[in-house]
Amino acid sequence: MNSANHLSPKRQRGLSLVELMIALVVSSMLMLGVFQIFLGSSNTDRVARSYARIQENGRLAMDILTRNIRMAGYQGCIDPALIDMNIIADDPPTIDLSNDGIMGYESDSTAWNVANRNDDLDSISGIPNGSDIVYVQYVSPSGVNVVCNGNGITSCEAVNANIKIDDNSVGLNKYDVAIVSDCENADMFRIVNMVNDEHGDNHTTLAHSNSHNSSNNLSKPYDEDAQVMTFEALAYYVKDTGRNNSHGEDIYSLYHFDSTYHAANDATITGREQELVEGIEQLQILYGERLASGNMRFVPADTSSLDFGDVEAVRLSILVSATEPVLQDDDSETYLLPGADVEPLGASSPETVHPADKRLRQVFTTTIYLRNLGT
Secondary structure, rough: OHHHHHOOOOOOOOOOOHHHHHHHHHHHHHHHHHHHHHHHHHHHHHHHHHHHHHHHHHHHHHHHHHHHHHOOOOOOOOOOOOOOOOOOOOOOOOOOOHOEEEEEEEEEOOOOOOOOOOOOHHOOOOOOOOOEEEEEEEEEEEEEEEOOOOOOOOOOHHHHHHOEEOOOOOOOOOOOOOEEOOOOOOEEEEOOOEEEEEOOOOOEEEEEEOOEEEEOOOOOOOOOOEEEEEEEEEEEEEEEEEEOOOOOOOEEEEEEEOOOOOOOOOOOOOOOOEEEOOOEEEEEEEEEOOOOOEEEEEEEOOOOOOHHHHEEEEEEEEEOOOOOOOOOOOOOOOOOOEEEEEEEOOOOOOOOOOOOOOEEEEEEEEEEEOOOOOO
């Protein structure tokens, strides 16, 4: 016998069928575990991204609403308790800014009641049933200085149909409603024409003739201690964008409607709607009215005894949703907002509803004190 052959190891002939099946089972279990970890991590990441987006949109919407609602009734540097604004503009947005600085409207479980709303808002449609609408009017805090050229009779020396401003950095346009004030008096007028100074110094002359004003003249000559400002009249509300997510579900947004907007060089007031923040499904507001007793009550806009001229604060709440579904089950939560409980679609006799889908939702609430009203 060959001793070399006797001492060599057995030749390797491969895995048996049993060994191969065991290896496949073990590797499949390992892969299944890895896949489950991947799915869990992916879903957690999607929830985290949806929550971050909700936080971002909620904070942005609340910032916009808070900043603009807080300005309600602002009339520049005049004290409205002592000085009445002189209004010569035809079809002015308001004739009493102290009482019209803020107005609210309720849409019930069937529709927005149009009977008592401001006529300037008639073109607004698509408000979700049960969601609220707030309309604020104020003088913009940004203004441009009045200038005097010193040659002949100007608006600085006598009342006439023109007033000159240093520049047009605030974006005034023909037929806009503007305010001029020197802290002792204020006039609201409609711009009829705008003429840039030929000397290249950016000065602009604003004409306010009686073609679109009740008078050619302001209440007084305004000197270089005066400023010209724009007038803002904005309604805020929620509506369906007309867009759908990847599952065909409606996407809602916060909108505003600028009731003083008009097309360039067109005196016809048509208003303009603009989408602001996506994902806002509900807007609910309570109005803080100062009573004769000194106490403040917070009530809905349709409270029969509510006097908006006595409103000093607003309790504001929004319901924000993610765009895409990330939850494992349909959202059956009831969200408690000031003024209404938002229940899932299909609830029995709800005040207002949210879609019963798998989107993440969160409530944002704040109280805004109106420093220009209720005093």
